[in-house]
Amino acid sequence: MENSPSSSRNDRKLIERNRRHQMKALYSQLNSLVPHPSSTEVTSLPDQLHEATKYIKQLQINLEKMTEKKESLLGMEKQNASMDCGMNAAPAIEIHQNGSALHVVLITGLDHQFMFNRVIGLLHEERVEILNASFSVLDDTTFHSIHCEVGDCAPSLDSARISERLRKCVQDNAQR
Template sequence: MTENVPVVSSRGDRKVTERNRRSHMRALYSKLSSLVPRQTSREVVSVPDQLGEATNYIKKLQIRLEKMKEKKLNLMGTGKKRNANESLTNNSRGIIRGSKSPKVEIHQMGSALDVSAITGLDCQFIFNEFIRILHEEQADIVNASYSVVQDAVFHTIHCQISEFGNRSERISERLKRFVYGSGAF
């Protein structure tokens, strides 16, 4: 004798499964919609329109990201759109070469340290690197500023250092090594 085994997936089971799938998709659409900025928030937007808005928003973000990456490369001196007069590279040893060589002067007066640098417009990232190095050396920055005059940038940093050993000499060495390389000064 053979027994009849009831069919597991009845019509009711398929309806429940489909209802759960739709519910899950609505929740995902809602989540996606909440992540996309909308011009008018009171208007009900259809699911295809939500997907279109999300697609456009993601494309705009991708374009914005590419522009920001290009801007970062240009600020770092490795941008693609640089001409021969602006060739600036920051190689792995920290040596900076460019059409306008930076000039750095460091003066110590007691526990005060003054750092002055003159660079071209294509070397503005030097200011950030100087701040980073001074911070690493635990110098307290009192004042930091820069001025742009025609095609030159004048950077000035005033800081206080504790007089432990040769800290000012070490700071001076690190800053000059960053700009000129290890054997250039």
């Protein structure tokens, strides 16, 4: 039996109706993914497509900005990690003298914690009075701060000798 022109026309109408329903469902799905201001007014299909296009472009811009920020932060993290590794590899000491007062700052990594005990022991050997000792930890770095008082007899000579011994102690341990 041959297809009649009316049956063929009905088939095309049915196919077109199904296509329109499918497109309407896809537009509706796209529209549901785009945030809308709390407005109850109905927007036309071209306006919905325009809003979706603007939203996607804004998402692309935000993604690019976030990617740049991530790369920047990762760059700083790598830089800090290399600085931390350097700190763990070699402890550092700073000694500040003001008259008979001595301020010792010992900077170590977590793997050189024993250095603090050695520095305190050395100060006790030199008969230095320790007034205050504290520490702070930042990431993998420990900052020790020791405030002391050098003896009354020839404080400048004692301070110079003590400073030299402290530096040598830290250098010797850093080379191990």
